[in-house]
Amino acid sequence: MKSWLTxxxxxxAILAASVLNCHATKQNVIRWQGQLEAAEAEAAAENWSGAxxxxxxxxxxxxxxxxxxxxxxxxxxxxxxxxxxRRCAAYAAEKEPSEFRAELTGLKHQLWLLVEMERFSIKNxx
Amino acid sequence: xxxxxxxxxxxxxxIMVGLRLMGKRQIGELEPSELVLTMMLSDLATVxxxxxxxxxxxxxxxxxxxxxxxxxxxxxSLCSIRFRRLLCGSPTxxxxxxxxxxxxxxxxxxxxxxxxxxxxxxxISNLNDxxxxxxENSGQLSILPWPEVQPPSAKDLxxxxxxxxxxxxxxxxxxRVIARNLEQYGKSEEWLQKQVKRQGLASCRDVFLLTIDxxxxxxxxxxxxxx
Numbered sequence: 001m002k003s004w005l006t007x008x009x010x011x012x013a014i015l016a017a018s019v020l021n022c023h024a025t026k027q028n029v030i031r032w033q034g035q036l037e038a039a040e041a042e043a044a045a046e047n048w049s050g051a052x053x054x055x056x057x058x059x060x061x062x063x064x065x066x067x068x069x070x071x072x073x074x075x076x077x078x079x080x081x082x083x084x085x086r087r088c089a090a091y092a093a094e095k096e097p098s099e100f101r102a103e104l105t106g107l108k109h110q111l112w113l114l115v116e117m118e119r120f121s122i123k124n125x126x
Numbered sequence: 127x128x129x130x131x132x133x134x135x136x137x138x139x140x141i142m143v144g145l146r147l148m149g150k151r152q153i154g155e156l157e158p159s160e161l162v163l164t165m166m167l168s169d170l171a172t173v174x175x176x177x178x179x180x181x182x183x184x185x186x187x188x189x190x191x192x193x194x195x196x197x198x199x200x201x202x203s204l205c206s207i208r209f210r211r212l213l214c215g216s217p218t219x220x221x222x223x224x225x226x227x228x229x230x231x232x233x234x235x236x237x238x239x240x241x242x243x244x245x246x247x248x249x250i251s252n253l254n255d256x257x258x259x260x261x262e263n264s265g266q267l268s269i270l271p272w273p274e275v276q277p278p279s280a281k282d283l284x285x286x287x288x289x290x291x292x293x294x295x296x297x298x299x300x301x302r303v304i305a306r307n308l309e310q311y312g313k314s315e316e317w318l319q320k321q322v323k324r325q326g327l328a329s330c331r332d333v334f335l336l337t338i339d340x341x342x343x344x345x346x347x348x349x350x351x352x353x
Contacts, residue, residue: 004201007194014191075179 021072022118028065029111032058036111039088040104043097051100052092059085073114081110129178137171137185144193157214157263163196214263221259224272234261245269292340298322301331301349311338322346 035058042051062085069078084107091100117124144167167189174185203210218230220241231241241259244267250256258270280287295307297318308318322330325346330336335347 004198004205007196007198007201010190010194011198014187014194018187071181071183073181074184075181 018118019120022115022120024068025072025118026115029115032062032111033108035061036088036104036108039092040101043092043100048092048095052089055085055089055092059089069114073117077110077114077117081107081114084110130175133178133182134175136182137175137189140186140189141167141171144189147193147197159196159199159213163192166192217263217268218261219258220261220267221253221256224254224257226253230261236261241267290341294337294339294345296335296337298330298333298336300334303330313338 035054039051039054039058042048042054062082066078066082084103088100088103088107091103145164170185170188170192174180174182199213203213218234220227220230220234220236230236231238242253245251245253245256245259248267248269250269250271255271255275256269257272258268260268260270262268295311296304297308297311297313298304303315303318305315308315318330318336321344322328322333322336325333325344325348327333327346327348332349333346334349335345337345339345
């Protein structure tokens with residue numbers, strides 16, 4: 001094998017892994033945001049038990065990706081989102097619609113930040 | 127604590143492998159691109175070692191990327207002379223046939239004081255003694271004096287010399303027999319044992335260093351007794 005192929009292969013592998021990571025993060029975040037919107041709709045319909053259950057399912061899904069997220073993303077961003085998930089659950093349990101909605105909006109934005117951080121964009125690169 | 131320990135171990139080995147891949151050159155002989163790479167690697171490694179808030183990958187990926195780029199550029203510079211010149215630059219002649227090239231010195235921001243310092247460092251006190259002075263890519267100055275101020279060689283003196291220089295081969299290193307070298311030299315372990323006994327030592331374990339040169343001349347250094 002030509003010796004220049006090794007670094008080219010390694011660079012290509014790193015680039016491919018970065019692209020795949022960006023794609024995987026985006027897919028995960030879109031799914032979590034969908035779950036959060038479903039919880040929000042249930043809360044708007046005053047179905048708080050349904051909102052709690054949907055939020056709990058979303059949190060379980062989120063928790064199952066924690067190791068991957070901690071390996072690939074800044075821990076502060078992941079920990080912030082985790083804390084927001086817990087606060088949302090607390091507001092849902094207390095049936096506080098305005099706080100719940102505000103926290104949920106913040107959580108959706110925080111999750112989208114995870115995608116933004118991994119995205120190939122001029123804004124991120126520069 | 128455990129995170130710091132494990133991250134340090136991983137990054138240490140990664141950097142060691144990386145520097146090993148860079149080749150055998152010493153820090154003082156690094157090309158500009160290699161010097162930049164070395165500094166960047168050391169800096170990159172320390173960040174995830176100390177800051178546990180960022181993933182280890184954010185240190186590992188830039189390190190791997192830099193090493194890959196460095197290897198790729200090295201390979202490309204082997205293939206193309208023009209690319210090598212672009213990457214590493216080319217040596218500059220500062221003194222050409224005894225004439226100081228001030229334009230070249232200005233271009234390389236090399237002061238006359240630095241030039242004189244380098245000359246003194248190489249045992250030359252007079253600028254007139256220098257025929258060529260070349261500023262190498264590594265930043266070192268190579269000096270070639272005029273023939274009349276160089277010490278005469280055996281060839282200059284017309285003296286016949288016998289070639290007595292040969293590369294010594296290590297047969298015992300710190301009590302351990304280097305079997306590959308022994309085999310390469312066409313000698314057996316029994317022969318080696320005899321040589322060790324002849325030196326007044328009981329076994330190979332008592333030898334710190336034993337070498338043999340092309341003229342079958344043996345050099346033996348016994349191990350010091352530890353108290």
